[in-house]
Amino acid sequence: MLKGKKGLVVGVANDRSLAYGCARHFHAEGADLAITYLNAKTEKYVQPLAEALDCEIARACDVSVPGELESVFEEIAVKWGRLDFALHSIGYARAEDLHGRVIDCSSEGFAHAMNVSVHSFLRMAKLAEPLMTSGGCLLALTYYGGQKAMQHYGMMGPVKGALETAIAYMALELGHKGIRVNGISPGPVATRSASGLRNFDELLDHTAKRSPEHRLITLDDVGALAAFLVSDGASAMTGNISYVDGGYHAMG
Template sequence: MNEQIRPVLTGKKALVVGIANDQSIAYGCAKAFREAGADLAVTWLNEKARKYVEPLAQELEAPITAELNVAEPGQLEAVFDRIGKTWGQLDILVHSIAFAPMNDLQGGLLDCSAEGFAKAMDISCHSFIRMSRLAAPLMKDGGTMFAMSYYGANRVVPNYNVMGPVKAALEASCRYLAYELGPQRIRVHAISPGPLKTRAASGLKDFELLLNEAAKKAPLGELVDIMDVGYTCAYLATPFAQRVTGGTVYVDGGTNIVA
């Protein structure tokens, strides 16, 4: 535990969706929230993923764990129903999931199938809207929602392909949700980390080259890690950021400002 982190989120309840292993951005978020005192609900994609995620959930002392595949009817509703019955509230939501069929991801946008585009949009973007709809009634005293984006939402990144338009839609969704949920004191953030060595990123062509280029461009001269992202989200979930909502927050060492 980082001794510099004070328990500013004590009593807060956080649902973190998207942990695949200890290199996941979602794990960095969960760990930072826990260090700040929050209680966690953690999900895994399926039984295959469970053996990697469940030990992490135990390490984080998560009282609520569950399987969650947002493409399976009823699973998302079941998770929120359990949170409502167990906690009666939710203060923080992290959506850190993305998917596109491999053929559609590795081909150019012109080659992306309608089915592949629709699936990528549903899992990577619309599932956040569905989560927000279920989470909002549990955020009785306000709350904070996070969705993970990437620089390729706003600039062309070679080989990012279909995920560029999908992440652009996700960032736009965050803006509109921030507008709609603002009267309920619910804040919504798109978080845009620099490139990280995660399992999800490994599906991108020439990803090592992307990492090297990002490190060279960053004004701070180095890549970020999952805890950099986690601590940023932990800050945004505190009252210190109570007037911040709707924007895309870059956690990339400044890479996004360099042409």
Template sequence: MPPLVDLTGKRGLVIGIANEHSIAAGCAEAFAQAGARLAATYLNDKAQKWVAPVTEKLGIEWTAPLDVREPGQLEALFEEVRARWGGLDFLLHSIAFAPREDLHGRVVDCSAEGFALAMDVSCHSFLRMARLAEPLMNEGGALLCVTFYGSERVVEHYNLMGPVKAALESTSRYMAAELGPKGIRVHAISPGPIATRAASGIDRFDELLERSADHVPVHERVEIADVGALAAFLASPAARRITGTVIPVDGGEHILG
């Protein structure tokens, strides 16, 4: 009997590897271990030196620059997917951004420009990717994004990213409904606190991380490998009847007040 999570021959695009400790890196490793063919992006030339060791270690077939704020880069990426592979089976969106001055202040004080930029990079880019991936997923597929429980309850210092992640989760549900008839499934994965470079931008995140292991039922911190295991399952045919969900991988923290 083949393994439950089998991505042999599946073509996957991983957006958001920053370094070996990033959530996207943990997911990419799980995808690779399940047999997937992978491509990945790096933000810019400065970031490439941190991403290259991960992609080389995992045997990722090709990489490309992607800053979703730069006009034309996202379209060029998906054109390269079409030219190289002719199709796509799954995609992981694991990027988020908010200007520091807006992220570290009160939500009610955030600027219109900062709010719009955070929404564009962290949420609307997922819609843009879905629109470009849709014609490449003629036999169905899976679109995955990464969220956080600060979307549904107030987490101190998470601030602006709370409303942004709430929008991302709602977006994933509407996408699931609209793309479901084409066999394209959509999920938002919600990890507990993990020490990543992106998380370090949140004010006093180290305190949240320190409390997490003691607070959750399993008394263990979530690791990027835990997120990767879930992502690989959701991208696989084993999850073909699951869509439109926000799935926690947080040691049970979501059940607590």
């Protein structure tokens, strides 16, 4: 389904991360991949995955450090000369802002969370645009907590809400170039980033009980959807938030 396509996956942390689940499906469908991870500390977990995925490019990228994201795209431009799709799988808020009340978040903490979690996706789009001369697809991972207020999700709720609105505007602005922009909203999965949320086990239990399918989702559920969305089969889909949560979002 993706044979001959070149794709970038930003935000792989380990073999349990959603980004890796997506990368695994992109690779299985024939795509050539570039992946990034946060820093040298993360590298030991990601390099074996990059090798298993036959990644032509695998490097550290901290989007909060000036020039690092730009350097990734410069390497893609030199080695590939084009890009067909890119996945943004980054979300971060400082612990004091994540665990505290939203109204107590400092302006600095708010700006940092938005910069890492939302503005970096806008930057990715701007950098990808000249490489997507024949169109392409940009994907970002979001969560239902950006639509409805949820206990213990804290500052990431407003962050994901902003991300989903940005997706709609990016779709509007890039559509005439054949560049599609979509979001994937998975149900909760036990990932490294999710471990920072308070009472996460309770959220998992609540989700499984409330969703019509009465189950939790897997990395493969998310990866299969991501592979479809970046394929030519989804060429008429843009500006969407696609839920893969066992129907949780549809329950009253």
